[in-house]
Amino acid sequence: MNKLGLYIHIPFCRQKCQYCAFYSSRPRPQDISRYVKAVVRQLDSYDEDLQDYHIDTVYFGGGTPSLLSEGDMAQLMDAIRRYPLSEHAEITCECNPDSATENKLLSYASLGINRISIGMQSGQQDELRALGRLHTHEKTAACVAACKQAGIENISLDLLLSIPHQTPDSLMDSLQKAVDLHPAHLSVYGLKIEEKTPFFLDPPPMPDEDTEWEAYQNTFAFLESMGYNQYEISNAAKPGFESRHNNKYWKRDETLGLGPAAHSFFKGRRFYQEADTAAFMQGNKNIVQEPPLTARDILEETVMLGLRLKEGVDVTPLSPSPQTISFLEQLEKEAYCTYHKGVLSLTRKGFFLSNTIITSLLNLI
């Protein structure tokens, strides 16, 4: 039986954050329950295909999945449980500190959700406000406590770098506050001004390359010193608490995405559902197939995605040319990577330059 990761997109937010380019809108009454029914319909449409698989990770992402009521979530979990679901499946739900109440978390836990990813973003009030977040750090702390109260220990916190007003000190303070909450996992992303976001129209001042570099290096060095291993460009975890679902993306394992704008890599094909919630709720399929993957595509994906992980990529099957090897040795000399027994893995310095390194490498192989 093949393993499968299931991703369920919840495209609703009470308020759009200034920086967010993910697909979501403000829900009207009844929207969420109609939406949940549409997700269940879509899941059931894969009925036959799913018989060959057992689902070992489930991820509710958004948007704001924690807007789902206990009943909505129960419907979704019931639907998922009609298919082969591993006993030890990692079932993650993203939560906003202000929409996850203690009761809700208790019932999520009783439905089988065993991992919560909390959008903390920052421990500073002014930074949170600049991002357009509705919560405070007290809410984040309360949310973590509520998770633990509900028996969920596998907690991840999301943090942002390069927030307007962020200073090296405020960043360190936020990191300390995060670590003090004893999460199992931390994701730290650099704020990027994306098109079609409020920040794009009215851009905040952004730090220069060197400042960002310092922030990134210091962040993960600090987390490492606190026992969180950086296993991916933007993620660090206590041993054994790496995100199993996200690892599927980097390792090109199969995942099935449900809901508008959700991407799938399923039975050798990549495809996605068009980003149109209204159409989706009316039952329109609107699946867009990516072109079939060529051998070259697979090679490029393997390198591009694999190098996001600390464990790196075994490049021996690519039979690197002497030119490639000399390039890799040059990278190693600059401490951008380690290249040992055919396995190439980027260092923290290399992670921050991964695009350039990957394109240069792909031009050589």
Place this chain on the structure above:
Amino acid sequence: MSKQENIRNFCIVAHIDHGKSTLADRLLEMTHTVSGREMEEQVLDNMDLERERGITIKARAVRLEYIDKEGQKYAFNLIDTPGHVDFNYEVSRSLSACEGALLVVDATQGIQAQTLANGYLAFDAGLEIIPVINKVDLPAADVDETRHEIEEIVGIPADEAPCISAKTGLNIEAVLDAVIRSVPAPKGDPFSPAQALIFDAVYDSYKGVIVYVRMKEGTLKKGQTIRMMATGAEYEIVEIGYLRPLGLEQKESLEAGEVGFLTAAIKTLSDAQVGDTITTAEHPASQPLPGYKKALPMVYSGVYPADGSHYGDLRDALDKLILNDASLVFEPDTSVALGFGFRCGYLGLLHMEIVLERLEREFNLDLITTAPSVIYQLQMTNGQTVMIDNPTNYPPSEQITAALEPMVKASIILPTEFVGSIMDLCQDRRGVLIDLKYLGPDRVELHYHLPLNEIIYDFFDALKSRSKGYASLDYELLGYEKSTLVKLDILLNGEVVDALSFIVHAEKAYPRARRIVEKLKDNIPRQLFEIPVQAAIGGKIIARETVKAMRKDVLAKCYGGDISRKKKLLEKQKEGKKKMRQLGSVEVSKEAFMAVLKLDE
């Protein structure tokens, strides 16, 4: 066939934008050669057609017919002249085809450098000069001052100069009457052996070269065998006739005094060189008309396709371009940095710009050019004298006993308020002030001797920007002078980039080296590794900058399995890399190569 006494051959000379082409258009209208509507529609249509067929933009000469108030019928041949110093030789040949010149002066600007330069050329050609004061309808026009300047500076009476507005058509008859009254009718014996001056030529893909001639002596007829006196080549005249605004008018012959065209299945422009004399094979003239020179390039540069795989396209484009630009020369060249390309020679800086622009625009090429170079004369320890136009071929200094560089005599006319700033510029460019003349209360003419290599970079741009566009420049070659020259090499990551080397005066080497390494530093994108940018003379480093290693290029978020964005980003980066030149381990963009050419910005 017109009687000689009723023919007037003349040209219009003016500074750029003083209204030469507008006046020409008005003359076409006034002589009813073309109606206003036809001006708009047919002439332009004709030009489009010509363009498609590869002929250069506009007819260079046109025959107009005019009946004066007494009913006398005249044939006017209006001959166009290029307006820029690079084409002085062509200008002088066009002038030789005329007996008179209209010297058009903008009443709002007065005499400018090219007014004078072209005015003097017209004098030298022995032409009757008729001053014309244009743009008198503008509020800023100062007719009296302009009249005064013409008399004082050009030295010709201007009290009867027609005051016109070519734009509104005001007083154009006065110009026509002045042409009849003042321009002498041509002389020449239609029964002498033929001497026809080639004053222009254009390439036509159907007819071959269309040669524009002024019959000085004798007669040329259709079917006759002609001889080019400079090359000795012989052809049979296929077509002969007049140049009309809407096309070619076929005739049986052209006689002494007339202006017209001929075609003779001539394949390239280099076989019909401007300034050459055409005679007949049967009764050849004993000697050619005076003044023929082969146009020689003064400025050279390397031209390479931005994408190395387009070398063949560049070669095809140059092959086509020389069909209608006889002054351009080129030969294959290779650069370690830029691969296969060509070394091109131009008449001057403007000519270079025109050639490069035409290559990019008409042939849709993306080019990298190297810094322009003049031709240096080197006396070697072995007694030889060598001419060097390519820094790559510059010998080691210990083999050189003396180096000479070309000098020009430059005339710069400008408002007094900018004199200080322009004199600083000229001094900075190693200029020697020969003379400073007040042309009026607020205008000055500066005479400088300047090394040509100092003005081929960005001198004209600097002149314009420092004078808010008011300064005008004209120059002519003076000859060679001894100089202290060095070859400056640029190194990226420790390796010499041959395409960036150039020859420079020893005193200018250091400041220029500094500016170049700074420009390169700013124009080479940060890369994976730190890149030293150095300038060296004979192995000695004289300037250094460092392009710091890039630190951030990451797409951290890659969420919900959506890897397509990341894929697209990497694709875009790969495309971007293809546009870069790989020099060893360093990637250099076209912009970096080009930035080195504009150091004064």
